[in-house]
Amino acid sequence: xxxxxxxxxxxxxxxxxxxxxxxxxxxxxxxxxxxxxxxxxxxxxxxxxxxxxxxxxxxxxxxxxxxxxxxxxxxxxxxxxxxxxxxxxxxxxxxxxxxxxxxxxxxxxxxxxxxxxxxxxxxxxxxxxxxxxxxxxxxxxxxxxxxxxxxxxxxxxxxxxxxxxxxxxxxxxxxxxxxxxxxxxxxxxxxxxxxxxxxxxxxxxxxxxxxxxxxxxxxxxxxxxxxxxxxxxxxxxxxxxxxxxxxxxxxxxxxxxxxxxxxxxxxxxxxxxxxxxxxxxxxxxxxxxxxxxxxxxxxxxxxxxxxxxxxxxxxxxxxxxxxxxxxxxxxxxxxxxxxxxxxxxxxxxxxxxxxxxxxxxxxxxxxxxxxxxxxxxxxxxxxxxxxxxxxxxx
Amino acid sequence: xxxxxxxxxxxxxxxxxxxxxxxxxxxxxxxxxxxxxxxxxxxxxxxxxxxxxxxxxxxxxxxxxxxxxxxxxxxxxxxxxxxxxxxxxxxxxxxxxxxxxxxxxxxxxxxxxxxxxxxxxxxxxxxxxx
Numbered sequence: 001x002x003x004x005x006x007x008x009x010x011x012x013x014x015x016x017x018x019x020x021x022x023x024x025x026x027x028x029x030x031x032x033x034x035x036x037x038x039x040x041x042x043x044x045x046x047x048x049x050x051x052x053x054x055x056x057x058x059x060x061x062x063x064x065x066x067x068x069x070x071x072x073x074x075x076x077x078x079x080x081x082x083x084x085x086x087x088x089x090x091x092x093x094x095x096x097x098x099x100x101x102x103x104x105x106x107x108x109x110x111x112x113x114x115x116x117x118x119x120x121x122x123x124x125x126x127x128x129x130x131x132x133x134x135x136x137x138x139x140x141x142x143x144x145x146x147x148x149x150x151x152x153x154x155x156x157x158x159x160x161x162x163x164x165x166x167x168x169x170x171x172x173x174x175x176x177x178x179x180x181x182x183x184x185x186x187x188x189x190x191x192x193x194x195x196x197x198x199x200x201x202x203x204x205x206x207x208x209x210x211x212x213x214x215x216x217x218x219x220x221x222x223x224x225x226x227x228x229x230x231x232x233x234x235x236x237x238x239x240x241x242x243x244x245x246x247x248x249x250x251x252x253x254x255x256x257x258x259x260x261x262x263x264x265x266x267x268x269x270x271x272x273x274x275x276x277x278x279x280x281x282x283x284x285x286x287x288x289x290x291x292x293x294x295x296x297x298x299x300x301x302x303x304x305x306x307x308x309x310x311x312x313x314x315x316x317x318x319x320x321x322x323x324x325x326x327x328x329x330x331x332x333x334x335x336x337x338x339x340x341x342x343x344x345x346x347x348x349x350x351x352x353x354x355x356x357x358x359x360x361x362x363x364x365x366x367x368x369x370x371x372x373x374x375x376x377x378x379x380x381x382x383x384x385x386x387x388x389x390x391x392x393x394x
Numbered sequence: 395x396x397x398x399x400x401x402x403x404x405x406x407x408x409x410x411x412x413x414x415x416x417x418x419x420x421x422x423x424x425x426x427x428x429x430x431x432x433x434x435x436x437x438x439x440x441x442x443x444x445x446x447x448x449x450x451x452x453x454x455x456x457x458x459x460x461x462x463x464x465x466x467x468x469x470x471x472x473x474x475x476x477x478x479x480x481x482x483x484x485x486x487x488x489x490x491x492x493x494x495x496x497x498x499x500x501x502x503x504x505x506x507x508x509x510x511x512x513x514x515x516x517x518x519x520x521x522x523x524x
Contacts, residue, residue, distance in 0.1 A: 126401065133405055134411065134434050138401060138516065145466060146492070157460070201466045
């Protein structure tokens with residue numbers, strides 16, 4: 001099998017977040033447009049220079065990425081829409097980097113954004129996929145809580161994980177969120193006792209294991225290192241990235257994702273190992289999925305993540321493995337298809353993450369996971385980035 | 395106030411799946427080329443991609459992978475009937491199905507899975523004692 005070539009000469013810059021809201025009357029296009037405006041304002045880059053656009057959203061309705069070119073007055077020569085749920089942010093970064101390397105575009109805006117209205121979550125769930133319509137939705141209409149409760153239960157039965165183990169992830173993320181003014185739940189503390197006493201949602205999944213769908217957007221720019229240097233802007237480089245879809249489909253229950261199939265190549269290309277990663281963002285739709293990513297990406301062996309989280313601090317300032325350092329979706333909210341972790345990783349390695357900055361972070365890893373088409377998430381992706389010219393934007 | 399009904403939306407294949415069931419047999423898609431049994435229903439064979447698929451009786455026996463009570467639902471009909479008992483079952487015939495679990499089956503239990511009709515006349519698979 002051929003191997004991914006290096007992502008030489010690609011720069012990632014201008015990580016921005018349009019603050020999340022639990023509900024909003026604004027459309028997804030409003031949030032995505034504001035993300036674009038913010039990154040242009042912060043960098044001083046003219047809109048006409050943006051000749052590439054990658055969009056991810058669950059809530060654009062009848063619009064698509066090309067609709068947004070007309071909304072925003074853009075004339076891109078490279079246009080992408082990545083509908084891969086929580087892996088979309090990582091996958092968009094990877095696609096955009098290749099387009100820059102190959103001269104298909106010079107300045108690409110990658111944005112994930114969603115709105116959240118009273119009925120929007122139900123509509124997303126009810127029409128998620130044909131498999132879901134025929135084989136999941138009729139069974140209690142549980143949304144993702146149903147399949148994930150079964151995965152969580154099976155993981156507990158197989159590896160001896162306890163609710164406290166999942167709680168370590170949720171509680172540490174809330175601590176991180178307490179240092180992030182943009183986290184929707186950042187103003188509330190969460191103790192292990194509160195976590196354990198939360199109301200049940202589905203089997204072993206309780207309230208603080210679930211993300212809150214909300215409105216918001218995250219985005220970043222991808223260009224060449226030469227362009228970033230000429231602009232004098234802080235930037236990161238992409239050391240490695242990869243993806244796998246529908247991996248291990250023969251497993252009766254998803255206890256592993258596709259990460260283990262590419263992680264050796266990923267670390268080889270990046271020239272680093274798990275021990276060199278200063279901070280890790282995993283896709284945290286449920287804590288058990290964070291564990292699958294820690295295992296799949298080689299931070300611990302298959303089935304040993306419960307022990308790993310017992311023995312290692314996950315907080316941004318705990319000196320262990322700083323994990324979901326802005327609070328993750330569990331405490332910030334869920335919008336924008338996995339862009340949250342990508343943007344946080346870029347901020348961390350540029351050392352502009354504010355009060356939840358990991359001291360001297362330089363190399364960050366972000367993992368994506370998404371699309372429970374039937375009984376498991378189909379998409380696995382990961383990227384390693386390094387801060388080159390560090391600093392924040394106005 | 396009208397009594398809420400279960401969700402009625404299915405794909406055309408979902409309705410075919412319903413129509414194929416019989417009282418005492420589980421009927422799923424079987425590839426006529428390679429004999430793969432598949433679920434959820436698809437347009438071509440997941441194994442060999444052939445489109446010659448028949449609805450055929452298969453073994454209804456299987457083993458429970460996991461079971462849970464759902465305490466939350468996006469549909470009013472299910473919100474009134476909480477908790478909903480859900481199980482995933484690995485059928486001896488191959489596929490994994492999600493099913494209603496009204497027999498308190500837990501991981502490792504042997505069950506039979508058969509179809510029944512809900513208040514809309516739509517299909518629900520149910521895990522039953524073997």
